[in-house]
Amino acid sequence: MEAAQSHNKSKHLAIPPEDFTAIVDALYRFGAGQDLRDRLLFESAFSRNATLDFTAVAKKLGVTILVFEGRQVIAETILSTTSTLDTTHTITNPRVIRYDGEHAKLFALIEAQHLPRGDHSRHLLLKNILDVELSKADGTWVIDRMKFDMHGAPAIQTCCFKRKDHER
Template sequence: MYVTSAQALSASAHDPDAVVRELRDRAEIVDALYRFGLGQDLKDKELFASAFAADAELDFRPAAAKWGGRPPLMRGRDAIVSTILALFADRVDTTHQVTNPRVAVDGDTARLTALVEAQHLLTADHGTFALLKNPYDVELIRDGGRWGVRRMTIDNAWYTGNPVAIFG
């Protein structure tokens, strides 16, 4: 599941232009995951949607299975955005922190693994919460001038609190 290469860059240090291109790609790739998290936290539909390719898939089933949840596999940017934002609208406050991002770039595709800590608190009662530490496995494609998530699988390393804060 994890990108485990022993070095960050594959471009030769003797080719500064290739290094710059790879660094830009890596920054844009990780930014797709930042847009995913912050778009939810701000409930910003455009920012959240910008994280995904049109044909994206979001699979939260491995994480939810840890506490007995059974969410559907979400397919398509519009369905993902409307499902997630509707789930949280006026009901859940969230914060997402991304750590340990690792990236492997292969032309116009990439793979990203990261740990994401996600806090979900009921808006009406912050005493009801779910705090999750989730490993993310993400496949991305170059989508015009930016990178977008084509497939995202979210697992769960641990959680505390009450999952009702996520799914109701």
């Protein structure tokens, strides 16, 4: 993945602490918006024309999807897909690898747990590498492009993909 390869090339960037915090907060809004089922918080993480690319992870899970384009499409797709699930997202190791005061590129890890609401005996646990491009819009950092790549193998206990031998 580009971010994983390029993060070693960056030197210490002079990023004001308030910008670093605000850049990372866009990722926190993305995760917390899902976990809290808060559409406004979730949407606040993205620019109007943002893209979210989950295609590599989906392919590893045996599913073919398109890149989600536009804040409304991203919100509708993600939030409707997770509407029957309890989720927890943990975002860690954020590293800004490019910054000019108006645009930034970020590398981070995200772990996402998905449990069917009402049946936590089944789950899907993913750990992904994030490659994120952000910009400052009206004083707030927002995600313009977010790309996921799976790190390791998913831990699946028949959460989201029912099989005949696990149907209840």
